[in-house]
Amino acid sequence: MLIDGHNVIHAWPELVRDHRVASRRHLARTELLRRLRNLQDMSGMQVVVVFDGAKQGTNEEREKDGLQIIYADPGTTADTIIERLVARYAKERPMRVASADGMVRETILSLGAEWISPETLRSLCDSAETNMRARLA
Numbered sequence: 001m002l003i004d005g006h007n008v009i010h011a012w013p014e015l016v017r018d019h020r021v022a023s024r025r026h027l028a029r030t031e032l033l034r035r036l037r038n039l040q041d042m043s044g045m046q047v048v049v050v051f052d053g054a055k056q057g058t059n060e061e062r063e064k065d066g067l068q069i070i071y072a073d074p075g076t077t078a079d080t081i082i083e084r085l086v087a088r089y090a091k092e093r094p095m096r097v098a099s100a101d102g103m104v105r106e107t108i109l110s111l112g113a114e115w116i117s118p119e120t121l122r123s124l125c126d127s128a129e130t131n132m133r134a135r136l137a
Helices: 005-011 013-019 022-043 078-089 102-110 118-136
Strands: 002-004 048-051 059-062 068-071 096-098 114-116
Touching (some): 002 078, 005 048, 005 078, 013 022, 022 118, 048 078, 096 118
Parallel strands (some): 048 068, 096 114
C-alpha cells in the first residue's frame, strides 16, 4: 500500500489541526505513522508512506520490519514518486494507493493499481486498531 502522507494528513481533521501549527506539525506526522504501523502489523501488508519536501534529495527510511518512509526532494512531489512506483510494480504485485488527489487516482488506476480515499484508509486503520485491542484483551 502506498500512502500520500501529506495528502492524508490534510484529509484527516484530527491530524490537520496539528499540522497547521508549525511547532506541532511533527505530531501530525508521528500520529499518522503510528496508525499506519498498526495497520501494517495487523494486516501483514507492506506500507510505504511518501511525503513531499525533504531538503536535500530524495530520502528513504526503512524501519526494521516496519514502514518504509520516502521523503521527496524539493524538485519532486510525492505524487510523482507514487506514480513511478505504481508504474514500476503494479504489473508484478497488487498495489493500493491512498490519496485524495484526483489526478493521482486517475493515473494509478490506468496503471493497474487500486485507489482508496483517505477516509477509507482511516477506516482500515480503525479496524486494525480494534482488532489489535481485541487480541491484547
